[in-house]
């Protein structure tokens with residue numbers, strides 16, 4: 188069975204289906220895109236996968252275990268981490284602490300060791316610190332180490348969110364428009380970084396992104412969502428030439444995105 | 452085996468802590484400390500314990516709780532019953548009071564921590580009043596008249612040891628992955644949950660720990676003033692403690708200590724002014740909130756490093 192499988196995933200808000208009968212299937216190691224016009228239900232799918240919302244109908248299987256009904260923290264423990272479209276950092280804490288908090292899951296010492304300052308506390312903390320510093324290095328955030336998260340430039344905040352998600356050591360990483368608000372140069376660098384991180388950490392990634400060129404360039408497979416339904420699925424070339432996609436998505440934004448779609 | 456890491460900073464702090472103990476002990480032995488001063492000294496220690504423990508709940512975990520006097524009452528009554536009615540030794544009473552308060556913390560924490568902000572404030576406020584109402588109506592503990600003739604077992608040593616212990620335990624907790632989990636809840640509950648933090652567990656844990664030390668404060672109080680009444684633990688006492696925490700800075704332990712000391716001192720200095728005391732108190736509150744809304748320390752700590760640096764006595768990196 189694939190790493191992540193959803194069956195008939197559906198949620199309605201006040202009678203309106205925001206996500207309807209969505210069937211996803213992600214193999215281990217894949218980098219899959221999730222695209223669609225505004226309000227198509229992309230973020231809602233992330234909220235369903237991470238337990239923020241409970242589906243009205245349907246199933247979610249991760250590593251062959253059902254996730255429906257689990258709380259967000261339990262799902263994170265099973266190996267799914269995410270970033271948010273509207274950044275949710277721990278704003279008043281340092282960049283280092285933002286990452287350190289996410290190592291919580293893997294901390295090797297208990298409350299008693301912490302209070303009594305037992306050796307396991309010192310070892311555990313040293314380990315957390317070393318791993319956090321490593322992540323900051325990878326994401327070029329080391330210079331901001333002691334800066335409050337809220338004082339970071341926008342692009343750095345986005346990178347910090349990804350670094351923090353990785354600290355939870357997930358198998359599956361959900362990225363919700365990680366390049367939103369970045370300039371083309373920053374975006375390209377970020378995509379290279381995401382791809383590199385995927386190899387390095389052996390991750391499976393589901394990526395929501397508005398920038399078509401970007402999604403086409405980096406993803407192996409793409410799901411296209413419209414009005415809560417999957418209207419197309421396949422490799423970038425197939426998606427680019429799919430009639431329904433052009434009509435539903437590209438057609439509406441052809442001027443924004445089509446010209447950049449050439450590279451791949 | 453406890454591995455103690457001695458470095459220069461820790462040694463200076465340790466020396467300071469021991470010095471203060473013997474200084475006050477000595478002053479007391481030679482009789483320089485008046486009865487009035489001693490009362491305030493005891494109140495100072497008790498207030499520090501209360502403020503630091505409430506800061507864990509309100510300042511670090513971000514849960515606005517207004518029932519701290521209720522936990523103090525549980526500790527005071529349970530400990531007083533054990534020494535006065537059941538002839539148990541003081542340490543046993545102290546521990547039992549603390550654990551009972553912690554259990555009360557868990558019992559009220561579990562259902563109420565689903566509530567946020569104002570709703571949690573009202574629920575915890577209600578809890579404090581329920582405890583007081585219950586004490587008022589239980590004859591075994593004296594009803595409204597309260598318990599009298601509690602042995603005076605709290606002395607400077609007990610007070611000081613308990614105060615240092617409270618500060619040490621809470622500081623160690625905060626500066627660990629578990630304390631960071633609490634702070635993450637304050638900062639952004641959804642993000643915290645998404646990072647794998649069991650937010651309910653940590654909220655209840657913060658509540659239980661805060662209540663535990665409030666219980667110790669209550670037990671110390673009961674065995675110094677040898678009289679406790681339901682009215683000793685009104686909402687106003689909860690509010691007083693909250694004021695200390697806010698004054699000192701939400702999320703600053705040293706801030707809570709300084710503020711608890713300052714407010715105890717102001718209270719003592721204005722003792723004879725009756726009504727005017729409340730007015731001055733209120734004006735002080737307003738002034739501080741206008742000029743320093745984040746409290747004296749904000750969420751920073753007063754550290755030796757910082758202090759020495761300001762005075763230009765330290766150069767080079769601090770080593771952490």
Ligand SMILES: Nc1ncnc2c1ncn2[C@@H]1O[C@H](COP(=O)(O)OP(=O)(O)OP(=O)(O)O)[C@@H](O)[C@H]1O
Nearest residue numbers: 200205206223224225226227228229230231232272
């Ligand atoms: N909690 C909620 N209550 C009511 N409606 C909701 C809720 N969450 C999402 N929706 C609705 O579900 C639909 C899908 O929203 P969603 O945020 O998933 O879109 P999206 O594809 O992420 O869009 P965007 O590209 O703008 O981020 C929208 O119509 C939205 O209003």
Ligand SMILES: [Mg+2]
Nearest residue numbers: 229230231272
């Ligand atoms: Mg969205």
